[in-house]
Each structure stands twice: as C-alpha cells, then as structure tokens.
Amino acid sequence: MDAAFELNSQPRTDILASLPKSKDFTAHLNQVSKNRAASSLKELYRYQNVPGMVVMAGGIPHPEVFPFESLSATILAPDAFPLDPPRVPKKEKSALLSWLFSAPRPTLNISIPKWAPKPVEPTTIQLSTSLQYQAATGPPALPLFLREYVSKIYKPAYADWDVLINNGNTDGWNKIVQLLFEKGDTVLVEEWTYPSAVNAFLPYDIQSVPIKMDSEGISPEHLEKVLSEWDEKAHDGRKRPKVIYTVPTGQNPTGATMEAERKKILYDIFAKYDIIIVEDEPYYCLYTGEWTPKGSKSDKSILAQREIDAEKKEGKEGNEAFIKALPPSYLYFDTEGRVVRLDTFSKTSAPGSRLGWFTANPLFIERLTRISEVSTQAASGFATALTTSTLQKWGFDGYIRWLRGVKATYNMRKTWICDAFQDTFHLEWDQAHVQGLFPNGSKTITCFSKQPKNRWDEKKGLNGPGLVTFTPPTAGMFVFLGVHLSEHPDYADLTRKGEDATHVLVQRLWTELADNLVLFAPGWYFDGGGEHAIGGKGYGYFRLSFSIATYEETYRAVHTFAKVLDKFFRLK
Known part of the structure; x- marks a missing residue:
C-alpha cells in the first residue's frame, strides 16, 4: 500500500x-x-x-x-x-x-x-x-x-x-x-x-x-x-x-x-x-464559518x-x-x-x-x-x-x-447562493420586526424587492415590505428561509374568513415556484412537533440546498424566486 x-x-x-x-x-x-x-x-x-x-x-x-x-x-x-x-x-x-x-x-x-x-x-x-x-x-x-x-x-x-x-x-x-x-x-x-x-x-x-x-x-x-x-x-x-x-x-x-x-x-x-x-x-x-458579503471589510481579529x-x-x-x-x-x-x-x-x-x-x-x-x-x-x-x-x-x-x-x-457554493441573494434583493441585516421568525440571536438578513421605491406607501418604508428573511449557514448544504406571508394582500382576508392563511399562501407560493422550474423543500417537512407545522405567526418556511446546482443555476433560481415573489406579493 x-x-x-x-x-x-x-x-x-x-x-x-x-x-x-x-x-x-x-x-x-x-x-x-x-x-x-x-x-x-x-x-x-x-x-x-x-x-x-x-x-x-x-x-x-x-x-x-x-x-x-x-x-x-x-x-x-x-x-x-x-x-x-x-x-x-x-x-x-x-x-x-x-x-x-x-x-x-x-x-x-x-x-x-x-x-x-x-x-x-x-x-x-x-x-x-x-x-x-x-x-x-x-x-x-x-x-x-x-x-x-x-x-x-x-x-x-x-x-x-x-x-x-x-x-x-x-x-x-x-x-x-x-x-x-x-x-x-x-x-x-x-x-x-x-x-x-x-x-x-x-x-x-x-x-x-x-x-x-x-x-x-x-x-x-x-x-x-x-x-x-x-x-x-x-x-x-x-x-x-x-x-x-x-x-x-x-x-x-x-x-x-x-x-x-x-x-x-x-x-x-x-x-x-x-x-x-x-x-x-x-x-x-x-x-465553513460565516459568509462575508461582497464589498464588506472583514471584522475578524x-x-x-x-x-x-x-x-x-x-x-x-x-x-x-x-x-x-x-x-x-x-x-x-x-x-x-x-x-x-x-x-x-x-x-x-x-x-x-x-x-x-x-x-x-x-x-x-x-x-x-x-x-x-x-x-x-x-x-x-x-x-x-x-x-x-x-x-x-x-x-x-x-x-x-x-x-x-x-x-x-461547499463554502464556495454557499457563497454563490448568498451572493445571489445580495445581487438580486436589497438586503438589510438583523431586522427587529422579524423577531420570532428565526431562533433568538440569529444573524438574520431580510430581503426586499428591488422594484422602484416610489411604488411603496409610507407604511411600508422606503424599501417596501420585507419579503424573505434568512440566516446565512455556517455549515452544511442548506439555506433556511422564512417568507413574510403576513405582508401578502390576501393574508388578512383569508384570516377573516377563518382559513389558515399561512397554509393557503405557502402552498400557493411553493406551487408557483415549481411551475417556474424552481423546487424548494417546504418547511413543514422539518417540523419537530411544535408550532411550525406549516408556518406560524404569518411566516412560511423553505429549505434551499446549494449543494448540487451550478453557479449559473444558483443565480437563475434566486432571480426566478425574486420575480415570483414580486408577482406573488403583487408588487408589479
């Protein structure tokens, strides 16, 4: 040998x-x-x-x-x-x-x-x-x-x-x-x-x-x-x-x-x-450790x-x-x-x-x-x-x-998908209003649409409604994200009618993504038996794997996700 x-x-x-x-x-x-x-x-x-x-x-x-x-x-x-x-x-x-x-x-x-x-x-x-x-x-x-x-x-x-x-x-x-x-x-x-x-x-x-x-x-x-x-x-x-x-x-x-x-x-x-x-x-x-966004200076010792x-x-x-x-x-x-x-x-x-x-x-x-x-x-x-x-x-x-x-x-592939979100959405770190979406203490990023800012009313702020929040992973093959379904125009009406608005909307979004040739894993697959069976608190969850897609496929999937979200939330 x-x-x-x-x-x-x-x-x-x-x-x-x-x-x-x-x-x-x-x-x-x-x-x-x-x-x-x-x-x-x-x-x-x-x-x-x-x-x-x-x-x-x-x-x-x-x-x-x-x-x-x-x-x-x-x-x-x-x-x-x-x-x-x-x-x-x-x-x-x-x-x-x-x-x-x-x-x-x-x-x-x-x-x-x-x-x-x-x-x-x-x-x-x-x-x-x-x-x-x-x-x-x-x-x-x-x-x-x-x-x-x-x-x-x-x-x-x-x-x-x-x-x-x-x-x-x-x-x-x-x-x-x-x-x-x-x-x-x-x-x-x-x-x-x-x-x-x-x-x-x-x-x-x-x-x-x-x-x-x-x-x-x-x-x-x-x-x-x-x-x-x-x-x-x-x-x-x-x-x-x-x-x-x-x-x-x-x-x-x-x-x-x-x-x-x-x-x-x-x-x-x-x-x-x-x-x-x-x-x-x-x-x-x-x-792999933490993701460093493009253009940012390292704050490491x-x-x-x-x-x-x-x-x-x-x-x-x-x-x-x-x-x-x-x-x-x-x-x-x-x-x-x-x-x-x-x-x-x-x-x-x-x-x-x-x-x-x-x-x-x-x-x-x-x-x-x-x-x-x-x-x-x-x-x-x-x-x-x-x-x-x-x-x-x-x-x-x-x-x-x-x-x-x-x-x-895999660190390279994690960087691809996080960079794709940075290039496709407007990102804001550690949004206070998403408390409860992810575990306490998580370094969260909230994604906003890059639609023209003059489309938003004053209540939504300069960047409009937050659409998605995720935590960049430190290991493994996955990005886990939550969609702000409570921002959807139909959320309040569905709730008033006694329907499970989170369930209806997350199923609708998952189907629209699949119809546009992007397949995410629904978050309810991973519920440990608690309060996350579908979403909860107006959020719907998805797991995205970055392990096998090429660089081009990764960017295409995230860009498609952004377009589907704009249409889904009726932002254009």
Missing part, C-alpha cells in the same frame, strides 16, 4: 490510563435489546480465520467462483480540490458542469486483488474476504482507520469507546431506535429536525418533544425547563425522555452550529437527567484571520488548522460514555456507498452488533473494499486534505 495508515490507531496507553471508563447504561436498553443473543452462526467467524483451521462449519461459497478477479478504480488525489477557490467561477462550458469539472484533476489508481500476498495482516484488503460472508463488524482494516480518526479528531473523554460500521446514518439511527426505545416512549428533538429521523420512530408510537433553538441550536434554558417540569399526566402517561436526537453542526434544516461552550452546558444537563445523546453529524466536516489563512495552506500546518477549526464533538466532553455519535461517508465520499459508523461505549457497540447480525449484517463488501483502499492510498493526512477540499467546495 502507498500510504498505509497507522496500525496503532487507538489513543496512546498513557492517555487511556488517565481517562475514566464508561458507565453501565444497561438500564437504557429496551427489553428487546436485552433479550438479544449473539448469532450462533456468526460465532463461527471468530474461529474460521485461525491459522491451520479447516473450515467445514458454514455454508460459505468458495471465492474461486466469485466472478471478480480484481477490482480497480481511478480515484481523485487528496489535493484534487482547491483550498481557496475563486468567488466567481470561470465561465462554464455547459449548464450541467461546474467549473470544477471542466479541467482535469490529479488522480491515483487503486487495485484490489482477489488474493493478497499477506492475507492475515489486519490492513489487508482482498476480494476473497471482502466479498465473502463476514462478521457484522466487517473487515478489520476500516475500523482500524476509524479508531485513529476518532482518536485524533474527536478525542473522546473516556477510555473504552469503540467504533462499529453501519450502512450510513439513517441505518445507524434506525438501529439506535431498536436499541433504546420502548413502544410509547418520548424522545427529545430540536424544534426543526430531520424528517427521516422522525419517520424512523413514529411506527413505535414514540412521541417527539421539541426543544426550542437559538442561533447555536438547542436552548439550555428550555431543555432544563422541559426536563425539570415533566409531568407524565400532561403527556398521556408517557415517561420523561431518556434520549436526545440532535444534529449539532450545520443543523438540518436551519444550518445552525453548536460550539464548545454550549455543548458543555448541554452535556451537563443531559448527564443530570441521565439522557443518552445521539449526535448525528453528516455535515461535521462541512463547517488578527488572530482569527491568521487561523483562516492557515487553513488555506498545504501540508501539516493547513491540516492542523482545519482540525482546530472544527467544533468539538460531544465526545470531547463525554466522560461517561452517554454519547452515540453517527458519522457517514455520504457527504464526504459517495452516498451510494451506504457506509458510516457508530462511536459509542462498549455495551452499546456490542448490542448494536447483535442488531446488525440479524438485519443488515456486514456493510457491502464492495463499499468497504473501495473506501478502505482509497483511505489507504491517501493515508490519514491525505484524507484530512481531501476533507479540506470538500469543505472549500
């Missing part, structure tokens, strides 16, 4: 010796999880690789009949993406291709043989084993790398954590539901949350308990209030929640990011009430600017700056083992690989393994072989450089 990762991938012994071991969380397991036994057939895997063992116990196909003699791929080099791409891209050759794809990028080749020369080494990848039946934990090479990654990036605060491969974060969360919840339980969620996470527990009659958010995510004050004042009678006899599902970085859909101080405060509250923290982090490495500049450097200094800039994981504060972290290769490699991993205490890892044995079993051999071979080719430092390039690419 060209750049093999370290075999000694656990933290150093002296560091581990100074850390506590995880608590016993057996009481948090549901009865089904407690009843699970190890798969009797899977127990055979512990013995079949013992040197000299004649394996005649399982119905295992012979690798000779596998039709794949080798598996080869051309992969991008870890430095294929620039760390500081230009704000405005070069002219695109096609509406389907961004400037990033118009020029050749450096590549490397990997090849996976059916039979490797040193098959017993833990880092060996060969098709004869990758494509074979195997334990639910998968081949050892990928966990070896992930333990090194978790140790160096997240720095868990207890000693006996481990990792387990899964089929991506959705699969991971489904298995956690099977691990921890009984029928009729409750679960804490953010007031805006990922809809597929909710869909996973709804069939179990599990009730979501939304916690209010501010600009950093979960509000500690509201969390404490909900937990300390829990009344089972007021919740149809349901017990106080024992699990929180949260997306701390680039929160889906709001884009909020939780920093260290807030995480520590929340961790202490969760520990006080014995809450298991499920930290779902698909956008963790896409933490000299030290902060030096850290930003360091991230743009090649080599060790740039890698270290990237790692330092990442928000700390809940694992960093977890001295008890109450955090179950979900990571995925979907946003940093390929969603179709269906490959991710848990980081958790040994009890949960063991029980999650039992769930995997009788459901998904091991992750795809093709996916693990290709992904692990790529990581081996890049090496640990190369993988960090790859993540830096991915981050820079």
Whole structure:
C-alpha cells in the first residue's frame, strides 16, 4: 500500500490510563435489546480465520467462483480540490458542469486483488474476504482507520469507546431506535429536525418533544425547563425522555452550529437527567464559518484571520488548522460514555456507498452488533473494499486534505447562493420586526424587492415590505428561509374568513415556484412537533440546498424566486 495508515490507531496507553471508563447504561436498553443473543452462526467467524483451521462449519461459497478477479478504480488525489477557490467561477462550458469539472484533476489508481500476498495482516484488503460472508463488524482494516480518526479528531473523554460500521446514518439511527426505545416512549428533538429521523420512530408510537433553538441550536434554558417540569399526566402517561436526537453542526434544516461552550452546558444537563445523546453529524466536516458579503471589510481579529489563512495552506500546518477549526464533538466532553455519535461517508465520499459508523461505549457497540447480525449484517463488501483502499492510498493526512477540499467546495457554493441573494434583493441585516421568525440571536438578513421605491406607501418604508428573511449557514448544504406571508394582500382576508392563511399562501407560493422550474423543500417537512407545522405567526418556511446546482443555476433560481415573489406579493 502507498500510504498505509497507522496500525496503532487507538489513543496512546498513557492517555487511556488517565481517562475514566464508561458507565453501565444497561438500564437504557429496551427489553428487546436485552433479550438479544449473539448469532450462533456468526460465532463461527471468530474461529474460521485461525491459522491451520479447516473450515467445514458454514455454508460459505468458495471465492474461486466469485466472478471478480480484481477490482480497480481511478480515484481523485487528496489535493484534487482547491483550498481557496475563486468567488466567481470561470465561465462554464455547459449548464450541467461546474467549473470544477471542466479541467482535469490529479488522480491515483487503486487495485484490489482477489488474493493478497499477506492475507492475515489486519490492513489487508482482498476480494476473497471482502466479498465473502463476514462478521457484522466487517473487515478489520476500516475500523482500524476509524479508531485513529476518532482518536485524533474527536478525542473522546473516556477510555473504552469503540467504533462499529453501519450502512450510513439513517441505518445507524434506525438501529439506535431498536436499541433504546420502548413502544410509547418520548424522545427529545430540536424544534426543526430531520424528517427521516422522525419517520424512523413514529411506527413505535414514540412521541417527539421539541426543544426550542437559538442561533447555536438547542436552548439550555428550555431543555432544563422541559426536563425539570415533566409531568407524565400532561403527556398521556408517557415517561420523561431518556434520549436526545440532535444534529449539532450545520443543523438540518436551519444550518445552525453548536460550539464548545454550549455543548458543555448541554452535556451537563443531559448527564443530570441521565439522557443518552445521539449526535448525528453528516455535515461535521462541512463547517465553513460565516459568509462575508461582497464589498464588506472583514471584522475578524488578527488572530482569527491568521487561523483562516492557515487553513488555506498545504501540508501539516493547513491540516492542523482545519482540525482546530472544527467544533468539538460531544465526545470531547463525554466522560461517561452517554454519547452515540453517527458519522457517514455520504457527504464526504459517495452516498451510494451506504457506509458510516457508530462511536459509542462498549455495551452499546456490542448490542448494536447483535442488531446488525440479524438485519443488515456486514456493510457491502464492495463499499468497504473501495473506501478502505482509497483511505489507504491517501493515508490519514491525505484524507484530512481531501476533507479540506470538500469543505472549500461547499463554502464556495454557499457563497454563490448568498451572493445571489445580495445581487438580486436589497438586503438589510438583523431586522427587529422579524423577531420570532428565526431562533433568538440569529444573524438574520431580510430581503426586499428591488422594484422602484416610489411604488411603496409610507407604511411600508422606503424599501417596501420585507419579503424573505434568512440566516446565512455556517455549515452544511442548506439555506433556511422564512417568507413574510403576513405582508401578502390576501393574508388578512383569508384570516377573516377563518382559513389558515399561512397554509393557503405557502402552498400557493411553493406551487408557483415549481411551475417556474424552481423546487424548494417546504418547511413543514422539518417540523419537530411544535408550532411550525406549516408556518406560524404569518411566516412560511423553505429549505434551499446549494449543494448540487451550478453557479449559473444558483443565480437563475434566486432571480426566478425574486420575480415570483414580486408577482406573488403583487408588487408589479
């Protein structure tokens, strides 16, 4: 292998010796999880690789009949993406291709043989084993790398954590539901949350308990209030929640990011009430920081600017700056083992690989393994072989450089969409009259039409009515915005007639946008069970993804949005 990762991938012994071991969380397991036994057939895997063992116990196909003699791929080099791409891209050759794809990028080749020369080494990848039946934990090479990654990036605060491969974060969360919840339980969620996470527990009659958010995510004050004042009678006899599902970085859909101080405060509250923290982090490495509007001067300190500049450097200094800039994981504060972290290769490699991993205490890892044995079993051999071979080719430092390039690419795309709003609308920062539209403390921008100012009456001000408010995201792939539906000419009449004016108008606007070939995700998809089911308070919400559209498509979509809004609000 060209750049093999370290075999000694656990933290150093002296560091581990100074850390506590995880608590016993057996009481948090549901009865089904407690009843699970190890798969009797899977127990055979512990013995079949013992040197000299004649394996005649399982119905295992012979690798000779596998039709794949080798598996080869051309992969991008870890430095294929620039760390500081230009704000405005070069002219695109096609509406389907961004400037990033118009020029050749450096590549490397990997090849996976059916039979490797040193098959017993833990880092060996060969098709004869990758494509074979195997334990639910998968081949050892990928966990070896992930333990090194978790140790160096997240720095868990207890000693006996481990990792387990899964089929991506959705699969991971489904298995956690099977691990921890009984029928009729409750679960804490953010007031805006990922809809597929909710869909996973709804069939179990599990009730979501939304916690209010501010600009950093979960509000500690509201969390404490909900937990300390829990009344089972007021919740149809349901017990106080024992699990929180949260997306701390680039929160889906709001884009909020939780920093260290807030995480520590929340961790202490969760520990006080014995809450298991499920930290779902698909956008963790896409933490990009704040958007700087065109033409504005940076208000960052000299030290902060030096850290930003360091991230743009090649080599060790740039890698270290990237790692330092990442928000700390809940694992960093977890001295008890109450955090179950979900990571995925979907946003940093390929969603179709269906490959991710848990980081958790040994009890949960063991029980999650039992769930995997009788459901998904091991992750795809093709996916693990290709992904692990790529990581081996890049090496640990190369993988960090790859993540830096991915981050820079999404930061560029975030800049495109925010710049498009700046060019298309008249923008005003932190409008007092939009309080309640977004979490308290958010740095909001309100968009006004660029129609001639003499069209507005005195009540609307020089810029007319505020049409849209959004908060520029600090991570992830989305802009979350609210439309000021209460400014619509029909809003008052619809309300007087007893209709849900917000519902009627947001549906009408979404349809008009789709008819004009712009598709946004309606905000009601992401309601965590609170007051946002459609809009509330005269606002309608949409989530815009900037992850895949080209520069030209991004600008066209925002310009179309502006034209539709002018017509929708009858401003022309």
